[in-house]
Amino acid sequence: MTGIYAENSEGIFKKSVLEAASYASRISNGGVLAVCIGQPKDGEADKLAQYGVSKLIVVDGIPAFDSQAYTAEITKIFSANQVQHIVLANTYEGKTLAPRISVAMNASLATNVVDFPDTSNGFRIRRGVFSGKGFAIVELNKTNKVIAITPNSTELKQNPVTISIEHSQAAAHQINTEITATSKAAGKIPLTEAEVVVSAGRGMKGPENWKMVEELAELLGAATACSKPVADMDWRPHNEHVGQTGITIKPNLYIAIGISGAIQHLAGVSSSKVIVVINKDPEAPFFKAADYGIVGDAFDVLPQLIEAARASKN
């Protein structure tokens, strides 16, 4: 049996969890067991079943995220069910838990995984290295394996099965961490999960001009991002900064406006499936990494794009 840790965000399983289910179902030879902490909303378990999860165990009794308590409960269930391969999404929460679970289960650990394993010669997986500038083929030597997959890199394929649901009461844990405040940007699409990202750089001249960027993003259902200097100058919040020293993203579509395409910027975005570059300088290095390009002034091009996006929506 293959296991997944099904991270739930206020009772909802996001697409990255379904990708983990789909991945696990493809590599499993005997069903997929999902563990989630806290009660999912009605209908959410059925979403997992669509992607091959045959059994869900809901852990009750842990009030808030604590990586030690979570790890103890997750590994208790996987060990009891003889699970050898565990798949998680490489989200912030997944990245925090995957290493701990690997230690607790004496497993090989692979994070940032971008493809299904090749088992023709050992168990080999492909993972991103050098911040988007390369990939490594890594053989996982231990019998137990923990695999954290990069969202949006593996195929999401339905494999409907029937699911059974059980509950497990958590043991009493000594809790070492206490969450005292949480702030979430309400109503905005988190950058790490967005399928479309509209990003802009110093070519936008000043923060007052981001209205256009935001408008295009909203029409395309996109998250907004920016280059490093833009965040450094406080034109935009730091959590929008993508690149080598910012967030690495892998959306289906990345639209870069007034960004030169420095190597450190590309490191964080070059794995995007389709890249569009809008820049008034035909020599901007970003065009070499682009699928579509418009050589032109952003202040002239953006209104046209907004109009076209709006027209095609109606």
Place this chain on the structure above:
Amino acid sequence: MKILVCMSVVPDTTTKISFTDNNTKLNTQGVQFIINPYDELSLTRAIELTEKHGGTVTVANVGKADADAVIRKALAIGANDAIRINADPVDGQYVAEQLAHVIRSGGYDLVLTGRESIDYNGGQVCGLLGELLSWPAVNVCTRIDLENGKAIFERDIDGGRQTVTSSLPAVASAQKDLCEPRIPNMKGIMAARTKPLTVVEPVAVEFASTYRQFETPAPKQAVKLIDAANAGQLIDLLRNEAKIIA
């Protein structure tokens, strides 16, 4: 307050990555090695914390002698001493086992890592150390403070941020925004020459993984240019040709 900063030595961010020996090794020809940028942040923050609360900052690296020059730079920035575990950093799990061994006998209150190394991009070592040591581990921190014998962290979560109070000892990983990285000054560089850099031999650890081969991403097709006077056409191409938007 005894703080240990785990530091990896990585190719400079401008490096054009290529591989040699049948794509089994990084081509290091002409490559400049630097302190992993996130570790520069954790080092700076560790120094700031000891300036405020007293204590020492030790830097630990798993690497061979060619890392020494970069370790000296960390000492020049302000670490008190350094430990190099004399081994190739095979993978995150191997590195964490070596570090955990050093930490167990060191009596540290706080261990800091980077959010990830920009070469292996594992993001593994912080969590691995936490579990190996049975310590709390708080990942991707934009704030690290000490108050009343506890650590206060602010960490990134999907779509937001969270404040977490943790007991000590604890391990945490540094994210951008934590502080402004310090650069060495002349006095620091002079002092670094005589600061202790202890080399210890690794403990025997089973290899959890083996790096078989590296690849560079497939080259891009030439860009398709769209006339700026007719920019709206892009939306149509994205929908009907690339089929990437609805």
